[in-house]
Amino acid sequence: MNKSIKANCGIIELPKIIDERGNLTFIEEGNHIPFEIKRTYWIYDVPGGEFRGSHAFKETEELIVALSGSFDIVLNDGKEEKKYTLNRSYYGLYVPKLTWRKIENFSTNSLALVLCSTKFNKEDYVRDFKIFTSAINE
Numbered sequence: 001m002n003k004s005i006k007a008n009c010g011i012i013e014l015p016k017i018i019d020e021r022g023n024l025t026f027i028e029e030g031n032h033i034p035f036e037i038k039r040t041y042w043i044y045d046v047p048g049g050e051f052r053g054s055h056a057f058k059e060t061e062e063l064i065v066a067l068s069g070s071f072d073i074v075l076n077d078g079k080e081e082k083k084y085t086l087n088r089s090y091y092g093l094y095v096p097k098l099t100w101r102k103i104e105n106f107s108t109n110s111l112a113l114v115l116c117s118t119k120f121n122k123e124d125y126v127r128d129f130k131i132f133t134s135a136i137n138e
């Protein structure tokens with residue numbers, strides 16, 4: 001497995017066009033994110049105290065944006081854990097493949113946009129944390 005993941009993950013600041021009529025932010029494939037966008041999904045109506053994720057992907061890379069509200073993303077590369085709080089729609093968190101990720105602490109009415117480098121494939125999921133850590137550290 002590719003072990004050099006930690007250096008790559010992190011917050012990406014997206015363009016922000018400030019306008020008195022309302023601000024605008026955009027993402028262009030190849031310019032603002034390091035992968036081709038094959039799929040987009042969003043997470044919404046999350047009840048208080050719930051979390052999403054808690055798995056890793058073998059191949060999928062993601063960019064996660066808090067379009068509305070806020071939430072925390074906990075990333076674990078098999079060695080270290082780091083928590084990122086997203087609460088601005090002009091920041092995205094880049095999550096490389098082979099990163100365990102959990103999304104938690106959703107605020108009321110929060111909206112998480114996820115851009116992905118792959119189409120949905122259930123075989124791409126690693127849902128067992130022990131298998132993830134032993135594979136990544138082997």
Ligand code: TYD
Binds near residue numbers: 039041043054
């Ligand atoms: P999952 O990725 O496990 O949700 P989360 O990680 O946010 O907790 O997906 C939940 C369900 O939705 C699962 O049955 C697979 C399905 N799903 C799709 O069919 N297509 C998709 O693009 C995604 C992300 C999930």
